[in-house]
Amino acid sequence: MLELALIVYYAVSVVYWLVCLKWKLTRPAFTGALLLCLPFLGLFLSLLQLLAERRQPLKGIERFKEHERVDHEDRIFERVDVKKEVNMVPLEEGLVVNDLFTRRRLLLDVLKEDIDQDMIPLLEQAVNNEDTETSHYAVTAVMEIKRKLMLSVQKWSVEYQNNKDDSGVVLEYAHAVKQYMTSGFMDRRMHNTYRKTYASLLSQLIESEARSEALFVEKLNCEMELANYSEALRVSELFRKHYPESEKAYVTALDLYYRLKMKEAFFETLEQLKALKIRVSNSALTIIRYWSAKGA
Incomplete structure (x- = not known):
């Protein structure tokens, strides 16, 4: 036996x-x-x-070898198909319901892709994960995103100093600053400083041939957040001057006048919107009907 x-x-x-x-x-x-x-x-x-x-938790380079299976004959690394994983199970849910091995493998393969700002909400969740290894990977990724955003701002800041009249450079610099601002990596004071820089760049853009409706909307929102109401009013008038047939120019003006409690200007602009010989969107039509009834 x-x-x-x-x-x-x-x-x-x-x-x-x-x-x-x-x-x-x-x-x-x-x-x-x-x-x-x-x-x-x-x-x-x-x-x-x-x-x-x-x-x-593994130490050193071993943590990156844990999830790589190597075929010694073909030297082929098998990796998680991140897009497939995203389609099957949301990554944020995977960090909660999966076992430790799968969490680490999934996050590692996400980090092997190009890390961008869209990953920040997921990484913020991963930072607080109870698994210390998963949390470590997430912190590393967050620091990498912050480093890339700072380098981008610095790069375009230098380019801007050398080419202040180049609209393409100004646009790229403004885009880099906005990305950094919306990343959540700065305190209120720093955020306010960068917002002023962003507002200055937008002013230059809307005064140039690179102007667009989207840039005017950005400029208006930026000045409102900075509480620069006189500048916001100036930009709103300039918006309607350059785009007299634009629905956005009038809708943003209505929003501005409503916030500033400028009743007369509000209803005057509403009548101008109603007189436009363009087909307005459903949201604009709703605004017109609602406030027309209020003003009657």
Whole structure:
């Protein structure tokens, strides 16, 4: 009976050792010695060791090797298809419901893609994950995004100093500043400083041939957030001057006058909007109907 048990034990141990060897789950020599010298108990101890290693954060470069399975003949790295994962299960849910191994593997493969601002909400959630390794990866990614945003601002700031009359450079600089502002990586004081820079760049753009309706809307919102109401009123008038047939020019003016409680200017602009010989959107039509009834 004992002989049969030993035969079964060593057969199972050989299979287990080969699996560990193939997937590099443990140290082969140590595991083999443990299985050979301690019948029955050796397998149990090896499984305990494997479980403990899986739950412990790896150090150094090993953390990046944990989730890479290498075919030594073809040297092909198998990676998670991030887009497929996103389509199947939202990443933020994956960080909650999946086991530690899957969380780490999923986040690592996300980080192997081009990290951009759209990843910030996910990474903020991952930073607070109870798994310290997942949290570490997320913090590293957040710092990398912040570094890239700062470098972009610095790059275009230098370009701007050398080419202040180049609308393309001004536009890129404004875009870099806006990205940094919306990243959430700065305190209120710094945010206000960058917003003033952004407002200045937008002023230059709407006064140039690069002007657009979207830039006027950005400029109006920026000045309102800075509480520069006189400048906002000036920009609103300039918006309607350059785009007299634009629905946005009048709708943003209505919003501005409503916030500033300028009743006379509000209803005057409403009548101008109603007189436009263009087909307005459903939202603008709703505004017209609502306030026309209020003013009647």
